[in-house]
Amino acid sequence: MFSNAKLNEKIAFSLLKIAMGLVVAFVLIILYDIISNGYGVISLEFITSAPRKGMTEGGIHPAIVGTLYLITCSMIVALPLGILAAIYLTEYAHPGKTTWLTEMAISNLAGTPSVVFGLFGLAVFVKYFGFGDSILSASLTLALLILPVIIRASQEALLTVPKEYREASLALGVTKWETIRKVVIPAAIPGIVTGAVLSIGRVAGETAPILLTGAAYFYPKLPGSIYSQFTALPYHLYVLATAGTNIAKTRPIQYGTALVLLMIVLGVNLIAIYIRNHYRKKLQR
Amino acid sequence: MSNRYLKEKGIESLLFASGAVAVVALLLLCLFLFKEGALLFENYPVSDFLTDRRWLPTSTNPQFGLLPLLFGSLIVTVGSILFSVPLGIAAAIYISEIANPRVANFLKPFTELLAGIPSVVYGFFGLVIVVPMIQDTLQLPTGQTALTGSIMLGIMALPTIISISEDAISSVPRSIKEGSLALGSTKWQTIYKVTVPAALSGISAAVMLGIGRAIGETMTVMMVTGNSAIIPGFPSGLFESVRTMTATIALEMGEVPQQSDHFHALFAVGSVLFITTLILNIVASYIKRRYRFSL
Amino acid sequence: MSDDFANGTEIAVKGLNLWYGKNHALHDISINIPKNSVTAFIGPSGCGKSTFLRCLNRMNDLIPGCRIEGDVNINGEDIYSKDVDVVDLRKRVGMVFQKPNPFPMSIHDNIAYGPRIHGIKKKEIDGIVEGALKAGALWGEVSDRMGISALDLSGGQQQRLCIARTLAVKPEVILFDEPCSSLDPISTGKIEDLILKLKKDYTIVIVTHNMQQAARISDYTAFFLLGDLIEFGKTGQIFENPREKATEDYITGRFG
Numbered sequence: 001m002f003s004n005a006k007l008n009e010k011i012a013f014s015l016l017k018i019a020m021g022l023v024v025a026f027v028l029i030i031l032y033d034i035i036s037n038g039y040g041v042i043s044l045e046f047i048t049s050a051p052r053k054g055m056t057e058g059g060i061h062p063a064i065v066g067t068l069y070l071i072t073c074s075m076i077v078a079l080p081l082g083i084l085a086a087i088y089l090t091e092y093a094h095p096g097k098t099t100w101l102t103e104m105a106i107s108n109l110a111g112t113p114s115v116v117f118g119l120f121g122l123a124v125f126v127k128y129f130g131f132g133d134s135i136l137s138a139s140l141t142l143a144l145l146i147l148p149v150i151i152r153a154s155q156e157a158l159l160t161v162p163k164e165y166r167e168a169s170l171a172l173g174v175t176k177w178e179t180i181r182k183v184v185i186p187a188a189i190p191g192i193v194t195g196a197v198l199s200i201g202r203v204a205g206e207t208a209p210i211l212l213t214g215a216a217y218f219y220p221k222l223p224g225s226i227y228s229q230f231t232a233l234p235y236h237l238y239v240l241a242t243a244g245t246n247i248a249k250t251r252p253i254q255y256g257t258a259l260v261l262l263m264i265v266l267g268v269n270l271i272a273i274y275i276r277n278h279y280r281k282k283l284q285r
Numbered sequence: 286m287s288n289r290y291l292k293e294k295g296i297e298s299l300l301f302a303s304g305a306v307a308v309v310a311l312l313l314l315c316l317f318l319f320k321e322g323a324l325l326f327e328n329y330p331v332s333d334f335l336t337d338r339r340w341l342p343t344s345t346n347p348q349f350g351l352l353p354l355l356f357g358s359l360i361v362t363v364g365s366i367l368f369s370v371p372l373g374i375a376a377a378i379y380i381s382e383i384a385n386p387r388v389a390n391f392l393k394p395f396t397e398l399l400a401g402i403p404s405v406v407y408g409f410f411g412l413v414i415v416v417p418m419i420q421d422t423l424q425l426p427t428g429q430t431a432l433t434g435s436i437m438l439g440i441m442a443l444p445t446i447i448s449i450s451e452d453a454i455s456s457v458p459r460s461i462k463e464g465s466l467a468l469g470s471t472k473w474q475t476i477y478k479v480t481v482p483a484a485l486s487g488i489s490a491a492v493m494l495g496i497g498r499a500i501g502e503t504m505t506v507m508m509v510t511g512n513s514a515i516i517p518g519f520p521s522g523l524f525e526s527v528r529t530m531t532a533t534i535a536l537e538m539g540e541v542p543q544q545s546d547h548f549h550a551l552f553a554v555g556s557v558l559f560i561t562t563l564i565l566n567i568v569a570s571y572i573k574r575r576y577r578f579s580l
Numbered sequence: 581m582s583d584d585f586a587n588g589t590e591i592a593v594k595g596l597n598l599w600y601g602k603n604h605a606l607h608d609i610s611i612n613i614p615k616n617s618v619t620a621f622i623g624p625s626g627c628g629k630s631t632f633l634r635c636l637n638r639m640n641d642l643i644p645g646c647r648i649e650g651d652v653n654i655n656g657e658d659i660y661s662k663d664v665d666v667v668d669l670r671k672r673v674g675m676v677f678q679k680p681n682p683f684p685m686s687i688h689d690n691i692a693y694g695p696r697i698h699g700i701k702k703k704e705i706d707g708i709v710e711g712a713l714k715a716g717a718l719w720g721e722v723s724d725r726m727g728i729s730a731l732d733l734s735g736g737q738q739q740r741l742c743i744a745r746t747l748a749v750k751p752e753v754i755l756f757d758e759p760c761s762s763l764d765p766i767s768t769g770k771i772e773d774l775i776l777k778l779k780k781d782y783t784i785v786i787v788t789h790n791m792q793q794a795a796r797i798s799d800y801t802a803f804f805l806l807g808d809l810i811e812f813g814k815t816g817q818i819f820e821n822p823r824e825k826a827t828e829d830y831i832t833g834r835f836g
């Protein structure tokens with residue numbers, strides 16, 4: 001009986017270990033495939049020149065610039081809004097219907113598929129406000145998409161600030177807002193930054209929303225303004241891999257594009273993980 | 286009152302307005318989505334939309350049957366869940382209960398990397414590597430099948446399932462586990478008789494959110510499932526090409542004339558998709574709140 | 581309850597009731613607290629000492645569901661009247677908490693925090709910081725490392741830092757809520773000495789669970805039980821010759 005239980009445990013643990021191993025293997029295989037095939041393609045020229053000959057040659061400069069535009073514009077909108085909303089929810093809101101409604105709205109926005117955001121962006125920004133197919137429409141759509149991410153991360157960060165800090169400051173005759181500004185936010189900054197960084201990765205990788213709101217099929221030049229169409233890395237990769245004139249021939253360019261995209265997104269994720277761990281260690285001290 | 290009081294009140298109102306943006310955004314989202322979708326039903330009866338077995342938006346006598354797309358989404362999602370839920374939960378147990386803390390500290394962010402990989406990269410990898418592999422090993426006419434979509438979606442849902450289950454499992458109070466161990470049960474017996482049941486609500490929430498993630502995924506399925514709008518059988522449909530709701534929207538929106546029935550039909554499909562994920566989210570948050578541990 | 585304090589009355593409370601939701605936590609408290617002296621609140625756990633203390637600088641305003649009735653006058657001003665600025669009140673009535681709670685900033689910035697926010701000029705700040713640390717009996721130990729994080733100080737040093745931080749905003753009253761309960765005897769001794777020094781310039785109210793401490797440092801003592809103020813008087817009288825049976829039982833350790 002006893003040894004039987006022991007044996008079961010051994011078997012179970014081995015199976016769990018195999019499952020874990022599989023998960024790790026998935027990560028490694030995907031990363032290995034993209035990196036090993038994309039590595040040789042990336043060069044200074046690849047990232048600084050435009051596509052040529054119907055995208056079968058040349059680089060991906062416009063796509064990189066497009067992605068940077070999207071990141072900048074959507075963060076300008078979503079970051080302040082998200083942080084302020086999080087401050088309201090953690091520091092000011094009283095439990096009640098309004099707060100419940102807001103929390104509910106945030107978690108449902110977070111779970112809404114990105115293609116639905118694309119439809120929304122198309123109906124509201126492209127058509128209703130008349131921004132057309134443009135960087136502006138796409139960025140606003142992406143801003144809404146990452147708003148819940150930023151709010152959640154900031155809320156979590158604010159909640160980890162001990163209430164003693166707030167009491168200490170208030171007891172010194174400091175107003176609530178000054179307390180938040182001078183004590184609470186500085187203590188929460190690492191968590192807030194982590195959330196912001198993660199959402200940069202999200203913006204860089206999203207395809208479906210920009211497909212519906214302004215990404216252009218073949219766009220070998222730089223966007224002129226926020227009202228012009230554009231291309232971005234994930235969209236460029238999608239087009240090359242599914243609809244190019246010569247899919248097999250451009251495979252190296254596809255891998256190169258995938259790798260650049262991956263480097264941006266994972267780089268940003270690693271930074272976020274680093275900030276979080278660094279901050280955790282500091283707290284434990 | 287004093288200047289300072291006014292300033293504080295002003296700031297509070299500004300903060301409140303920012304919080305309200307989320308609510309307003311969700312309301313507008315519903316409004317525009319449903320409004321555009323409902324326009325379809327001026328020319329095309331709702332009952333046909335819900336029961337027609339065919340999606341033929343561009344034929345001379347167009348049909349906008351939701352069923353093939355709905356079942357397409359369903360079969361891909363079910364397939365992905367069958368594969369990612371056991372794997373994800375096993376990995377979560379491994380990380381929180383078995384791995385030594387140093388390894389666990391490494392594994393957690395490592396699996397989160399999976400969540401960071403953009404869906405178009407998954408789609409690309411699936412298209413280039415998994416599609417030919419499925420075609421060769423199963424001797425199918427095409428590798429772009431529901432199964433391929435399920436595999437890729439399963440991998441993509443893993444980080445959601447792992448990280449939320451892991452949270453649920455590690456929040457089971459230590460005293461409960463120690464109680465079991467002190468009775469002479471093995472670590473494994475404790476895990477499956479005490480810890481996992483105690484964490485079950487959190488794990489179910491994780492599964493819900495994983496399903497939501499899979500059903501709403503666009504780029505990956507679009508690139509690897511072949512996109513033919515036929516109602517799939519089960520399980521035979523796994524080895525055939527299918528078209529999901531998400532892929533339909535993304536594929537067709539570029540080519541439809543605005544304000545056409547087809548355009549509105551895509552919004553109607555989007556509404557169905559939105560309502561589905563809304564329900565999943567509400568159920569997940571209900572489960573999570575209802576059964577949270579009060580420590 | 582006499583009002584013939586040598587230095588006059590600083591805080592006058594009349595008919596104060598407090599509810600946490602439905603829980604009636606303070607019943608009809610009336611008390612006069614003398615200027616420039618140390619008043620100790622004693623009583624068993626949960627009797628409402630902290631709650632009452634937090635009424636005196638309106639920290640209870642922060643607790644949802646908390647309702648207060650009655651009058652609290654500090655220096656003749658009704659602090660619960662509509663046109664009182666809570667923020668100004670807390671500047672005048674400082675508070676030191678049970679657990680030291682320095683901000684995660686340098687020592688210097690912790691002390692400078694209050695004055696800076698209250699708009700004191702830059703060049704005066706250093707002087708205020710030094711003065712507060714000296715008054716807080718911490719200057720000698722930290723003057724050469726003002727830039728280090730306050731979290732790197734020992735518990736006792738942190739608590740003196742918190743006292744100094746309170747002094748830096750120049751309050752009239754300082755409320756202490758069990759300031760020594762997380763400290764070792766030596767640190768406790770230092771804080772007690774400090775409190776005795778401070779009463780020259782400040783009115784001090786201290787909650788303590790430690791009878792000897794109350795006897796050592798306070799001039800007046802109030803005994804609370806289950807939300808009632810049972811007895812208030814000169815410390816010597818309360819300890820040697822209590823009027824109420826409950827007070828005697830508590831002091832002699834027969835319950836609590």
Ligand SMILES: Nc1ncnc2c1ncn2[C@@H]1O[C@H](COP(=O)(O)OP(=O)(O)OP(=O)(O)O)[C@@H](O)[C@H]1O
Pocket residue numbers: 600603605623624625626627628629630631632643
């Ligand atoms: N924030 C709160 N919300 C609701 N009830 C509270 C709150 N704080 C205290 N109470 C209740 O008020 C009563 C008095 O509590 P208080 O903290 O004032 O006691 P105390 O005398 O300071 O005790 P101790 O010596 O343990 O610190 C208790 O019954 C307590 O449960």
Ligand SMILES: [Mg+2]
Pocket residue numbers: 629630631757
């Ligand atoms: Mg107390």
